[in-house]
């Protein structure tokens with residue numbers, strides 16, 4: 001039986017179908033944003049009466065919020081298994097966290113990055129010292145590519161950008177091995193844990209990773225907060241990410257501004273206290289139920305992949321082979337079928353939400369589609385709201401769509417199929 005996991009808001013939401021009536025919404029798009037945990041909603045409701053400014057007020061509510069906000073740093077540090085000395089900087093999301101790190105790199109840092117990365121991890125690095133590693137076909141090749149590229153880097157600081165789990169294929173990357181090779185070359189590592197953290201525990205100290213980033217909205221805390229966790233020396237020496245209140249110790253009438261060190265240096269302006277509280281609560285709940293979450297997903301993923309294997313012409317996308325360990329994300333194409341039309345019909349006729357496209361990882365998806373007629377793929381991503389019925393429903397729906405086509409007619413409107 002499938003282990004029970006923490007409940008999410010909107011678990012039994014009903015959505016209208018074009019074919020008449022309604023269906024319980026099957027959200028199979030957790031990879032885009034995960035629904036809010038009931039426990040997160042409750043924690044937010046509890047905080048809202050005390051909602052006030054952080055760090056700036058003498059009043060009781062301000063003290064409560066400051067305690068909540070600062071306490072959340074410790075929760076995040078524990079959640080990613082960081083070192084005691086690591087800092088936690090709150091950001092808007094993963095993209096923001098990676099751009100912050102990119103802006104804080106010492107001059108002349110060489111950056112090595114695989115072309116498979118999500119654009120958030122692929123694009124923030126600028127300049128001549130960015131080395132693109134191409135696309136490996138196996139975890140061993142990934143390690144070899146990184147080793148060779150770091151050997152070629154000029155002297156000076158180096159950073160290797162790693163991903164924990166792909167948001168396209170769900171495949172797990174050999175992070176510990178990659179981090180070991182990086183260390184041998186004196187390079188630091190940053191782990192994009194946006195897709196890993198909702199599914200598996202992240203332990204950056206054990207992995208030997210220097211920095212990690214994640215997004216609350218992918219972690220069942222949809223309130224616009226993310227984090228950059230890790231070593232603080234580069235960050236303490238960098239220009240503040242945002243200039244403004246909270247980032248300074250003193251602003252003299254003339255002369256040098258005395259900027260803070262520590263997280264405050266990069267968190268100018270009134271912070272997203274509610275979002276940070278929600279993120280920390282989600283981290284607590286996910287950590288507490290890690291085993292059940294993995295068990296639930298493992299069973300559903302097996303069932304899904306076994307079902308998808310019965311859909312004629314369906315090809316699962318993957319770099320490292322079908323047996324390679326992955327989280328609950330499966331992208332695919334179906335021979336002769338338009339992925340956008342499949343996704344539209346799944347929604348309109350079956351009440352199933354999936355995503356189609358290139359998933360902000362254009363190079364990776366184009367590589368995976370090379371040699372086929374497809375320009376895009378469909379992605380199913382499982383999560384805590386997923387049930388056996390959702391999995392069975394999408395498999396049955398896909399088999400029907402492939403055999404008979406949609407029941408309704410659709411037209412293209414701005415590149416999207418609409419009923």
Ligand code: PMP
Nearest residue numbers: 093094095118120167194195215
């Ligand atoms: N990296 C990965 C692996 C992701 O899945 C995502 C979100 N899809 C991001 C980075 C970017 O996250 P955000 O949009 O929250 O900044």
